[in-house]
Amino acid sequence: MAGVTASxxxxxxxxxxxxxxxxxxxGARGGVLAGLSRIRWGRGTVLLVAGLYFxxxxxxTLWFTVDNSPQGFSLDAYRQIFTVPxxxxxxxxxxxxxxGTIVLVYLLLIPAVVAVRLGSPxxxxxxxxxxxxxxxxxxxxxxAGISDVLRWCNDNLAPTxxxxxxxxxxxxxxxxxxxxxxxxxxxxxxxxxxxxxMRALDVRTLLEAAQNNGASRGRAIVTVILPNLRAAMLNTxxxxxxxxxxxxxxxxxxxxxxxxxxIVNGNSAGQGPVTVAVSIVSLLLTWLLLLVxxxxxxxxxxxxxxx
Amino acid sequence: MSTAxxxxxxxxxxxxxxxxxxxxxxxxxxFVAVAFGVPALAMAYGAFTTxxxxxxxxxxxxxxxxxxxxxxxxxxxGSVKLSALSALISVVAGLLVAQAVVTSxxxxxxxxxxxxxGVLANFGGVPLAFAFMATLGNAGMLTTELHxxxxxxxxxxFNGLTLVYLYFLIPLxxxxxxxxxxGLRRQWREAAQNNGATGWQYWxxVALPVxxxxxxxxxxxxxxxxxxxxxxxAAMVGATVPLITLQIATALSGxxxxxxxxxxxxxxxxxxxxxxxxxxxxxxxxxxxARWLV
Numbered sequence: 043m044a045g046v047t048a049s050x051x052x053x054x055x056x057x058x059x060x061x062x063x064x065x066x067x068x069g070a071r072g073g074v075l076a077g078l079s080r081i082r083w084g085r086g087t088v089l090l091v092a093g094l095y096f097x098x099x100x101x102x103t104l105w106f107t108v109d110n111s112p113q114g115f116s117l118d119a120y121r122q123i124f125t126v127p128x129x130x131x132x133x134x135x136x137x138x139x140x141x142g143t144i145v146l147v148y149l150l151l152i153p154a155v156v157a158v159r160l161g162s163p164x165x166x167x168x169x170x171x172x173x174x175x176x177x178x179x180x181x182x183x184x185x186a187g188i189s190d191v192l193r194w195c196n197d198n199l200a201p202t203x204x205x206x207x208x209x210x211x212x213x214x215x216x217x218x219x220x221x222x223x224x225x226x227x228x229x230x231x232x233x234x235x236x237x238x239x240m241r242a243l244d245v246r247t248l249l250e251a252a253q254n255n256g257a258s259r260g261r262a263i264v265t266v267i268l269p270n271l272r273a274a275m276l277n278t279x280x281x282x283x284x285x286x287x288x289x290x291x292x293x294x295x296x297x298x299x300x301x302x303x304x305i306v307n308g309n310s311a312g313q314g315p316v317t318v319a320v321s322i323v324s325l326l327l328t329w330l331l332l333l334v335x336x337x338x339x340x341x342x343x344x345x346x347x348x349x
Numbered sequence: 350m351s352t353a354x355x356x357x358x359x360x361x362x363x364x365x366x367x368x369x370x371x372x373x374x375x376x377x378x379x380f381v382a383v384a385f386g387v388p389a390l391a392m393a394y395g396a397f398t399t400x401x402x403x404x405x406x407x408x409x410x411x412x413x414x415x416x417x418x419x420x421x422x423x424x425x426x427g428s429v430k431l432s433a434l435s436a437l438i439s440v441v442a443g444l445l446v447a448q449a450v451v452t453s454x455x456x457x458x459x460x461x462x463x464x465x466x467g468v469l470a471n472f473g474g475v476p477l478a479f480a481f482m483a484t485l486g487n488a489g490m491l492t493t494e495l496h497x498x499x500x501x502x503x504x505x506x507f508n509g510l511t512l513v514y515l516y517f518l519i520p521l522x523x524x525x526x527x528x529x530x531x532g533l534r535r536q537w538r539e540a541a542q543n544n545g546a547t548g549w550q551y552w553x554x555v556a557l558p559v560x561x562x563x564x565x566x567x568x569x570x571x572x573x574x575x576x577x578x579x580x581x582x583a584a585m586v587g588a589t590v591p592l593i594t595l596q597i598a599t600a601l602s603g604x605x606x607x608x609x610x611x612x613x614x615x616x617x618x619x620x621x622x623x624x625x626x627x628x629x630x631x632x633x634x635x636x637x638x639a640r641w642l643v
Contacts (some may be wrong), residue, residue: 052383229381288471
């Protein structure tokens, strides 16, 4: 899912062309006001309808969380966020998994992306295909495959010394099984984001310059390439965080209780308002983080352009 | 996706450097082989075999046959229908919204819409399901205020689910089409205007033909995304629309019939076949649009 979002997020960094061609052609033909108002009607309608469609559900959800029918307005749902049982362990598990996923994605993809940039076109095809493969297998199909593998291991590994490892991989405090699945799910998007970030750099020249100054290749990558890749790495981290925090399919079917599963379970267990409050807060917080990130990355880009 | 110009220049690498470069890819390939390849192969194998604890498994076509009959077939067709319809609507709506955002003078609007789209498209379906239940569910605010239930409205129907799916598909379309819209050159529009074309003629003869591959690519992407969606429908307790993902989840967690898992694996294989067909259409389209929109 969400295979192309990376490239779109990267366009945030470049100055919006909208400012350039906003009033341009229409204004040039004279009758500025007439031209503008004709265009803006259509655009305004589209934005209004879209705004209503996207904001009304969020608004009514917020209303639902603060409207306590008989008494009226109350912030109880938000106060309970800090006391409701099970939320913090679930959130902790999700954040831990997110951190693990991000680290593993970096470790696997950054060397690969550098190699792809320096290597032959065939290497690029192989890596691109490898990272696109998970898109063809829907998450639920991957889950079905994983549960089949787990069943096989359970049936066949019991007498062997591998059984302890197998059980460790399913430890509810840190399920390695989930970590592996999440990394697979994050790969397509992470590869596109990092690859697009790398494309903006002249990797070969940077590396050769560093190596001519006596740095080893590994050191050159860590001290020269990675700092230049910061924006793409941050984007990858945030999208992966959003993916892991919201992930429900794999975890719920394999029987783990991270954040999203806790929300759904709690909701059906009658803790309605709290779980809805938690879910809407998490959504808005993630959005704010991404917005701050995109404004920050544009500032940095502008600052660099001035130097 | 254009190939990087650097890789086209004749490389003057020493052999060991090239080898070192290739080694950097090995961990990634190994990881995908284990974490993705093993479950995928297990799924394909399980789809064609029986499962009896303690006995060796046997080859059978029974699972696949079962997965394409009765309620399972209804679910598969329901998923395809829902995905196709919601993707179609989202392509049109997403294009309109993206065009409105791209041509807007407010840089902040662009940032807000892009980041919000990134969250909605990636965050998954749980908050989404809650938001719609609070708004348009049986006791939802709009439902009760506007007495929508008296007009036959139900969120848990096919139409209701379509409306919910648009909430993450339109943002996905906005994200995927904005780079293409940015790629439409201003000169093309000016050239069309200088030749006396109206706005409609410009869109009909210049912009849309250039955009067509990315619109089709977007449709395929959205279809795949809607087809694979599970959390939204699962979190909307009481939804009665048959979906293949719900059926697989039920069969996997049922524990009643040990062979149900293998039917779930067969249904997963059906999904993979459909998703693969969709991707096979997607890749060449992506290449074609890249030719114009560099």
